[in-house]
Amino acid sequence: MDFYPYHPLKLRLWVSAGLLVALALTAWALGGAADTNAGREVLRGGMSLGLAAGFAMMLYRLRPREDWGVRLTTRSILVSRARTGTIEVPWETVREVRRLGDRRDTLALWLGERERVLVPAHLFARRADFEALVQRIEERLPPPRYDA
Numbered sequence: 001m002d003f004y005p006y007h008p009l010k011l012r013l014w015v016s017a018g019l020l021v022a023l024a025l026t027a028w029a030l031g032g033a034a035d036t037n038a039g040r041e042v043l044r045g046g047m048s049l050g051l052a053a054g055f056a057m058m059l060y061r062l063r064p065r066e067d068w069g070v071r072l073t074t075r076s077i078l079v080s081r082a083r084t085g086t087i088e089v090p091w092e093t094v095r096e097v098r099r100l101g102d103r104r105d106t107l108a109l110w111l112g113e114r115e116r117v118l119v120p121a122h123l124f125a126r127r128a129d130f131e132a133l134v135q136r137i138e139e140r141l142p143p144p145r146y147d148a
Contacts, residue, residue: 004133005069006080007125008062015059022052070119070133077109077137079117089117097141099134107134 025048033041061082071078077089089109096110105121107130121130 001074002072002136003067003069004071004124004129005064006123007064008123009125011122012059012062015055015062019052019055019059022048022055026052069123072133072136072140077117079109079119087117091140094141097137105130107137109137 026045029041029045029048032038033045067086068080070080076091077094079087079089081087089111093111094109095112098108098110100106100108100118107119107121109117109119111117119130119133121127124130124133
């Protein structure tokens with residue numbers, strides 16, 4: 001049983017920077033509202049505070065925690081999701097494994113014609129962790145069947 005934990009440090013740093021900018025915009029807008037008593041400034045402050053709350057929620061969901069990642073067992077692949085919990089994908093249901101994107105940085109597990117589970121590389125601490133996961137999954141799955 002192999003476990004590949006999610007630890008999106010770079011993504012969390014970018015989200016933290018967005019949170020700081022949104023809080024600065026909120027302070028600026030509410031400071032302007034205190035000076036001018038304009039309704040527009042209060043609206044700007046509320047909107048930027050909502051943006052900051054969105055960044056804070058995203059930062060909370062991307063925090064490292066126990067059992068958050070991809071676990072390979074003898075019977076299935078367990079893929080953690082930030083919003084929906086864990087998805088269990090039995091090995092028998094995986095029809096094909098492909099890497100998507102220009103930089104091939106997303107692993108797609110195709111379960112049917114239109115159903116797939118995506119595992120992006122930006123959720124891992126290092127690119128080497130993602131590559132090790134891809135290699136381990138490709139070792140396990142049988143070669144694809146091509147029909148003429």
